[in-house]
Structure formats: structure tokens, C-alpha cells
Amino acid sequence: MDVREGEIKLSNESILVVEDEEKIARLLELELEYEGYQVTKAMDGLDALALYRSQKWDLILLDVMLPGLSGIELLRRIRAHDLHTPVLLLTAKSSVEDKVSGLDLGANDYMTKPFQIEELLARIRAALRFKGKEQMEEESDWLTIADLKLNEKTREVIRGEDAIELTPREFDLLVYFMHNKRQVLNRDQIIEAVWGYDFLGDTNVVDVYIRYIRKKIDTLNKPTLIHTIRGVGYVLKEAK
Template sequence: MNTPSATHTPRSGRPALARPDGTPLRVLVVDDDPDLSEVLCGALRYEGWEVRTAGDGATAVTRARELMPDAVVLDVMLPDTDGFAVLRSLRTARPEICVLFLTARDAVEDRIAGITAGGDDYVTKPFSLEEVVARLRGLLRRAGMARQLVDGPRLTVGDLTMDEEAREVTRAGELIELSPTEFELLRFLMRNPRRVLSKSQILDRVWSYDFGGQAHVVELYISYLRKKVDAGRDPMIHTVRGVGYVLKPVTR
């Protein structure tokens, strides 16, 4: 099976990060909003990281024991407790863990409380996905829990290859010219081979979390990609009716 590894440059264009031993970084997302958690998880998995979620404080502590995360994205307001209490429990088991607080409150007192409680950083809602990723990357690097991978930024699925640094795509050695949006869409598909991606997931990842467009935009760009990637060849981009799209290597 052709699968992307953590050695590929993330969408931000910055070099990929991994644990010192080269394995994927582990992040726990704690928020009681399942939609927000899904969007955050998608952004972090896009970095090549291993991600788990929890919707309340008790579950967060249990998942942290199982995952042993390097970082936690932690909502301050949870249904059974607050993020500060969760942080105390997490730090007891793993003192070096990096914690990024999420808060809907922007008062100076709340920010001070988060930092005083031992949080490493915070972002206020609504936030940019890129900001969350960038802050986590910074925290992990400063804490010495992540290293930059130096392998070439290349994705391969079947006979389709993407050089992320040079922004070049080839299929069976033939260069394929793509627009910037087509490139990002194909990159998302190639980072998730054999996985069915819904239109909403694609909108969130390629056009950003707060994109106000309609699903027909995804259909339009999928058709563009098919004309360039699959034209005259065995198709790799498939529609799963009523669900979304999937990129699969051709099997013979």
C-alpha cells in the first residue's frame, strides 16, 4: 500500500515535524464541540500527526494515559470540569506535555489564569486553523519534543507523485500542470489515500474552516482534477455516491 509518511512538508510549506525518534507527534484534542474537534483533527492529521479526541475532562485524562500525547489542545470550558483541572491531572502524569488552551473568552484575567495554571499558550475562538498548527509547532520545538525531518517532501500514490517543495505533479513520469487550488485539493487526497473524504471535509481543509461556499465548488474542482490526472488513463479519483471522493492507486 502506498501511504504518505510524516516526512512530507505540510500544507503551510514548513518542514514536517516528528518526535525525536522519527515517529509521528501525538496530540490530544479536548473539546465538547464534535464539529470543531473534527476540523481540528483534520488539520493536525494533515501535518502527519497522530490525533485522538475527548469531549470531557474525565475522558481526556483516560485518553491521555492511553496515548501519552506530546501536546494537548484543551478547551477551558468542559461539561464536567474546567480545562485547568484537566491540566493539573495531565501534568501529574506527564510534566513535559505541551498545552494549548482554547477559550471563547478574551478577558485578560482568563488569559492570565490559563498561563498561571501551567498552560503554555492559548488561542481564542473563533480561531484560524493555521494559527493553531503554527502555535503547536512552536511549542513542541521549543520544548525539544519535536525535530525537523529532512527527507524529501514527496507524496506517492500508485504512479502518481507529488513533489511538495517544487510543487510538481507527475503521473507515470508525465508532468501535470495544476492551478494552486487544484494542487491543494490533490495534496489533501494524496495525504489520505483510500480514505473517503466528504465534501465538507474537503471544503474545511482546502478552502479553510470558515469558507462560506457551497459543495458545488468541490464538485467543480474534482472535475478539473479528473481531466488532468485521469484523462486517458485508468481513473484514480472515484466518487462514492452520497458520501464523497476517494483517491486510490490503480490495481491490476
Template sequence: MEGHAAAGRIELHRPDGEPVRVLVVDDEPTLTDLLGMALRYEGWQVRSANNGMAAVTTARQFEPDAVVLDVMLPDLDGFQVLRRLREYAPTVPVLFLTARDAVEERIAGLTVGGDDYVTKPFSLEEVIARLRALLRRSGLAVAVREAAVLTVGDLTLDEDSHEVRRGDQSITLTATEFELLRYLMRNPRRVLSKAQILDRVWNYDFGGQANVVELYISYLRKKIDVGRQPMIHTLRGAGYVLRPAD
């Protein structure tokens, strides 16, 4: 299965050059961890809160540029949290997380001043795309072009031309192989789980497809590592990591 090979990424920063700040509010620790991981991958600063009161307190201290806010929280609901946020942060963009079948939640969220919503379950890519759109529309973040060439050891990847080289040898990759290698090269020396790779490269919900990651890792190894000092390593039970060759 082929993925989509996108152009070089445009990074968002605050107008003063500092990283964008995002507050994630949800009472599911796994969800806040996953969202935090994806948002940090964008280069943003992230704080999280697992209930409404903590969200209000953290927002005052953190002064986020955007808030991801679950409607269903154990104390205050998301609408009450938003009303309190608006008292001292009237323009901060808020992206609501709602139940898939709760149409009334979506309408209520936009009525009380929410800027957008996504329904659970969602892909991390969708949340990031919605946040990027809100931030750019609000003027709270500005776009900065990233360098198009990634380099790890003697391996280089040009995000614009899609040229990949190891040393002086050119390497031809399929679209999916390119996306997988790009993700690995954006996170050198960092262990990436199969679930993380699935969500970033294939945009799949978790479960049942982890074998496709193993398959494409093996394809990459044949093109990147065969006959050379290996760069792609497996950590059993944890995932994969790309490191410069010794």
C-alpha cells in the first residue's frame, strides 16, 4: 500500500520566534500522551490536564496559543472550561473533542465559542491539521519554511526533490518507503513504536496492521543498510530506531 509523499513541512512559530504552545485537556492518559507526542513532533510546547479545574489553572500559567479540549470531563465539562478560559483569554483558539454521535455537543461547542471540533476516534494527523489551520487563521502563529534536506550520519533525504543518498550512492524509494524514512530521520536516535509509525505514515487507527510496519522496515533495510553499517535497529517490544552508523 502506497502512502502520500508530501512536500517539505512548513513549521509554525509564535511571532516572537518561540515554539507554539498547546494545552491538551482530556481525562484519558493514553490519549493525552499520544496527542502530546504528535504535537511535540511538530516542534510545539505541550502541557496537559486531566480535568476542568486543572485545565483552567494550567491555562493561566502556560498561556497557550491553542487548546485541545474534551467535552466530557470528570468535573467541569468542556463548555464550562471554555467559558472560564474566555474570561482572560478571549481569542485563544479552542478545538473540541466530541463523541462521534453527539451532534448536540458539536453545536453547543461552537455556540459557546469553540472554534472547531473533531469527533472521536480521530487520527492524530487530523487534530494537527485542524490546529495548524486555527493557529494560522488566528494570527497567533506564523509559518517558517524548514530546511528541506534531512541528514543523519551519511544518509540524506531531500523533502522537495525526494532524492535519497547514502554516502555517494543514490537510493530509489517508493512513496511509502520515503514517508517511513522521513519519519525515522526526523526522529534520529528516538525509539518509535509500531503504533506511532502507523499513525504518522499510514494514518491508520491502531490494531491489526502492525505487520505492515515490519514489512516496510525490511524494505528500507534492503535499500539503506545492506552491505553497509546498519542504521535501522529493532528494539524488541519497543519499536525501531534510526542511528548514524558507527
């Protein structure tokens, strides 16, 4: 692995390098920093676990053979609650079991030592591109206004940092508002969209369910998002 000289490129992508062989770790650090990545090194599994928990990482380069905590066990702990951070394993040439175990536990790829730095960099770029695509797809699943987020696929509702539990009818009503945010909606429109055109009950049911939702999303420390337009209906919009 040749360390190249020249101007360091700028990047916001962070990589945690977990490698106990100091020479390899230093070479990886220099090469990755030359490519513009923000690099942090860990020399054993326990230090790596602490660093992993200290911040979000764009990618983890993980040696399998580590003191303190093996790379496979570290990967297991990461994947127990984090399915998205790309992890590339560095394995010995003959360690087929480590490769299989790592892939089964959710590693995105692996490189066999010794390796060419150009191939490693290409695989890192590929993993980061895939992560970026996944993030864009996930973000597109969310409807948002101000600090309120709603995911129709997972039926999650979040206001700021707080998860909000809604009944099925409350959820459907909020979905309708989110799809029509900043539009004034009258009770008849809401009834037809959420309860169905053949609903025979009183339109005051809308007021009741608006009150239920407000109690959950418009708490004392949050600006009001569902506003009453007297004589017309309601609108979901940011507070001024």
C-alpha cells in the first residue's frame, strides 16, 4: 500500500478504522485521509466499541482478529441495533469461516489481506454510495412538516425526538392532513377522505378526532401545527 503525496481532499464522511497492526492502521489512516475522509483509529475491540457508541460513522473498516473483543463479536454488537452503517471486514487469506460469519452477521463486504489500496478504496466508495441511496429511499418514505414526521409504511409518527402513538383512525386522519399540508380542509372533505363517502354519522366526529390528535402532537412545549379556521375547517401548517 503506497502512501501518495499531494493535497488532501475535503470530505465530511467519517471512517472508523479498527486494526491492531499499527503499521497497517497508520497506512490506512494516511491513504484514507488523502482521499478526504475523516479517520479515527482503534487498536482493539473494546476501544472500537466505545468509539462506535460515541458518534455516528459513515463507514467502519473492521479487522477480524482483534485483542479485547474480536471483530466478529464487535460486528454482532453493532448489528444488534444498527443495520445501516456499512462495515467492511479485513480478514486473513485463509479465514473462510470469518468471512462467512461476518457476512451472515451483516457485514457489507470484506477484503483479504494483503490487499491493494485501490481496490479497498473502490469498495469503500461503493459501500458509501449504497448507503446514500438507502438513506434517500428512507427519507422519501417520510412525510414532514416542521418537526413532525410520519412514515406511512412503518406507521411511525415522531414530533421532534418523541415517538407518538396514534390509533388507526387518528393515524389515517393525520396522513390526510400531511398529504394536504397548508391547505384549509372542511369537515365534509375530511369525512369523505378518512371515514368514506358513505359515512352517516355526525360531522362533529372530525372535531373530536382533531382534539385527540392535538393532545398528542401539540403538547405544551411544542408550537401548534393543527389550526382551526373558523367557519371553514382546519389546516396543518407551521406556527408563525
